[in-house]
Amino acid sequence: YFSVLDERTILENLDARYSNDQIYTYCGSILVSVNPYHMFNIYGLDMVKRYEGQPIGALPPHLFAISSTAYGRMMKNTENQVIVISGESGAGKTEATKLTMQYLAAVNRSGSSTITEQILEANPLLESFGNAKTIRNDNSSRFGKYIEVFFKQGSIVGARTSEYLLEKSRIVTQAPEERNYHVFYEMLAGMSGDRRKQFGLTSPEKYFYLNQGGSCTLSSRDDSDSYRMLCDAFQVLNFSRQEEETIHKILAAVLHCGNIFFKRIMVDNHDTVEMGSSAEVKWISHLLELSDDWLKQALTQKVTETKGDRVLTPYNIDQALDSRDAISKALYSRLFTWLVERINMIVCRAEREKSSSLAVLDIFGFEDFHVNSFEQLCINYANETLQFFFNQHVFRLEQKEYAKEKIEWSNIDFQDNQPATDNSFLEKCHFHHSDNGLYGKPRMSHPEFHVNHYAGKIKYSVLHFLEKNKDTLRSDVVELLCESKNKMIAQMFKEMRDRFINKTLNKATGRFVTMKPRTPTVAANFSESLLSLIDTMSRCNPYFVRCIKPNNDKAPMSFERSVVLDQLRYTGMLETIRIRKMGFPVRVKFHHFIERYRCVLRGERIHVNHLPTDVCLMILKTQPSHLVHLYRIGATKKSYVREDNMVKQKWTN
Ligand SMILES: Nc1ncnc2c1ncn2[C@@H]1O[C@H](COP(=O)(O)OP(=O)(O)OP(=O)(O)O)[C@@H](O)[C@H]1O
Structure with missing residues (x-):
């Protein structure tokens, strides 16, 4: 586990572990998996047995640790589980x-x-x-x-x-x-x-x-x-x-x-x-x-x-x-x-x-190509939605941890990234959002628009956009295909026809109302299925696996920091850090804290009856009073420190 969370630490640790053939690393609640492009002998039955029944953290980070924990938790609580695996191609x-x-x-x-x-x-x-x-x-x-x-x-x-x-x-x-x-x-x-x-x-x-x-x-x-x-x-x-x-x-x-x-x-x-x-x-x-x-x-x-x-x-x-x-x-x-x-x-x-x-x-995962089109908007919209799901989860975990340790907190807030592309996706989006701060208008000479996603600003080309969004077969052609003598083919297209045309609504009154024939756009269909997916997933306990590509050449065991850093940004890990930084991201066990900082007591005696929490407080009280809001003492096992260079500097000195 990383105890300190920042961009540089994550990158350095991933690099160091990777060069040691350790492709898996836990980063907060996420399993980071860096593609080795080389098959290690770590997925055999022996490994299955080794990880079976072991909770996360008991053994070195591994995909099987996540699977084992999810399986164990499902068995114990009959609670549905979901493992979200994301990453770029x-x-x-x-x-x-x-x-x-x-x-x-x-x-x-x-x-x-x-x-x-x-x-x-x-x-x-x-x-x-x-x-x-x-x-x-x-x-x-x-x-x-x-x-x-x-x-x-x-x-x-x-x-x-x-x-x-x-x-x-x-x-x-x-x-x-x-x-x-x-x-x-x-x-x-x-x-x-x-x-x-x-x-x-x-x-x-x-x-x-x-x-x-x-x-x-x-x-x-x-x-x-x-x-x-x-x-x-x-x-x-x-x-x-x-x-x-x-x-x-x-x-x-x-x-x-x-x-x-x-x-x-x-x-x-x-x-x-x-x-x-x-x-x-x-x-x-x-x-x-x-x-x-x-x-x-x-x-x-x-x-x-x-x-x-x-x-x-x-x-x-x-x-x-x-x-x-x-x-x-x-x-x-x-x-x-x-x-x-x-x-x-x-x-x-x-x-x-x-x-x-x-x-x-x-x-x-998130995509940003030289030319981004409709497909990229769909994919990035999906990522945006999943990121929101992920943020909610991280936020909930943080709340739970603070409650367990009886840490008072008031100012943790996370940005709801939902409005970024909401609605803009369902309709001919670029005409409707010029007054939205997250939206950039196309320039006259370029048929494009910009969206500020959580992972950065992406430029979309509107060429063929609307056709791609419609993507329908003419209804008379669908009718022709329904006439195939091959029952399976006819059935396939009848389903297509029935789904799109003559959709009927069962109103609250119990009456059926026939809607005007209307073909939902690809975006509307996708958005609907995505929302239903999020709804299903929100009833599960989630785990997150972020796959990272270490280089663009499919080369075995070669770690390029710039390539990895871009993905860390896209995978939302830095967003987790941001959320955690707003609270008390550095969590140190009492005895580690005492061991490390007792020197600031300058020989002041620690009584045998002093509880670890008392000693931690003694240490923290040596700090200027205006820094009081930067730390908390947990109820059971840890001190919580808000990351702040000044405090770190002082203590390290
Ligand atoms: N854990 C692993 N151990 C060894 N090699 C791996 C591992 N994961 C991926 N690879 C290698 O990387 C290649 C690409 O991986 P994979 O097809 O899983 O990527 P992907 O993220 O699913 O990509 P896409 O989005 O394009 O489907 C694999 O064909 C395999 O050679």
Whole structure:
């Protein structure tokens, strides 16, 4: 534990420990984990046994200490627990989540059971569909996840995963040296030639949606091996043959979709398009079990209904390409949501009311890129909200500690960071907040705005912002997809249609009111799911794991202070320090305090009957009276000192 908390001390300690191969450190109530980019032999069954039943602090800092404490507390008090794992891309969140799940699987009382195996198998499946190679991380999760594991009498009885904000743009575009989601490459590498033919597929280099990053292979991952693991996971999770087949069909249809091209033509002086390829269109219609002309209708013209009339407006080439990509994104993201629900159906069958849960939240950290767009605003908004949750928790812990030690305090206050982006997110934010101090207006020449987040000022580019926020498939295209002869596909889009269109409200009167068809924005949906997540988490006892990336080169055991310091700021640890500094952040055990400062008594006799608190008071009374407000004596074991250089200086002298 750090007894003194400031930026420099934290940084120096993390550095010193890291160079000693100690990747874990406690900082207040947080476990800091610095990515070693090198596998230490510290996660075996021997370590599970060593940490099992041990409270935090009994053994050196370790992820298993957090898991063990959370598990023990859940068992003892049947109180729900949550471990919040955060950090930037490549910092080690996914690994920490996997290790926590493995720890739980190993210590739970039913040992290895079918349900435990199914819960663990869900992981490679979601990795195939939700992870991709980025320049920062070869296996980057492109969605946030909240996994609740349910226990009854110490045995795992089920689990439920919630997913947040899958990155959709990746399905249709990739930056240089990046890839699309693993599953496409795995499928093409692992399927037999015959099977590939069945879906009209060839090699990954041939697909526009797969080859934009430049390289379709990965040195750190064998795609055909991963495909085998994916197929095993389908088996363990009881996917039917038909379901597996439909999943493949949707994936193949997305790839064909990306290869559709258009020819620009002029009709009546209007720029319009003609479909350039018929082979892809045929394949897509065949795979999705739809009539041949549906795609043509969806891709070349817009349908507007006014007072019962259908008006058809031909698309220009940009609109046609956009609508092609919108269909691909909708197909893939609906499939992803369906998969998560399908896994939950299998592994979440326990009567949850009677069980307790231990949850893990693996969520992207604060992002500040060269160009920040809508996705970054969502992610940073999520971080802002989680930071508020974290501050509340730290604040509560402080209050509890002061109450226990009967320390009077009055001036601890923490800044509610909520207003930073609240509402600005739900509506077309940049038009509404020019008079908000936390908001910066875009300059005329730059389409951007600024938000002062808790972690610093971030500049957002508004280019494509509103489209990204809408991100909807035209309702007539959704209707077309609902007509698929494949029941699973039809059902997926019917759910989408029912969720967005004709939403009905059950008013207090008991009457149903049909709302005007309205599609909630991505931001509104996300904000709603985030608030519900916070609501669930606030009923749990939280633990915080902050993953830190020590360098930007994925280099093993190399600690760059400037890289780490930036993250310390973003992870909110310095905010904890600020909160603690407003109270009495330095807590020293009586005997340590006496040992260290008895010299200031200059030989004054300490009577054998003096209690440690009396001696501490004697020492403190040697200080000038105007410093009285800087310390407190705890009721049970510690002196509390408000950090102040003058006091420190004097005592040290
Ligand atoms: N505890 C660890 N021990 C050894 N190596 C690790 C550990 N944690 C992470 N790594 C290494 O760092 C890489 C990146 O970690 P991980 O995928 O967990 O990052 P992440 O924070 O989940 O990133 P993203 O947000 O992009 O998904 C891993 O593939 C692994 O090589």
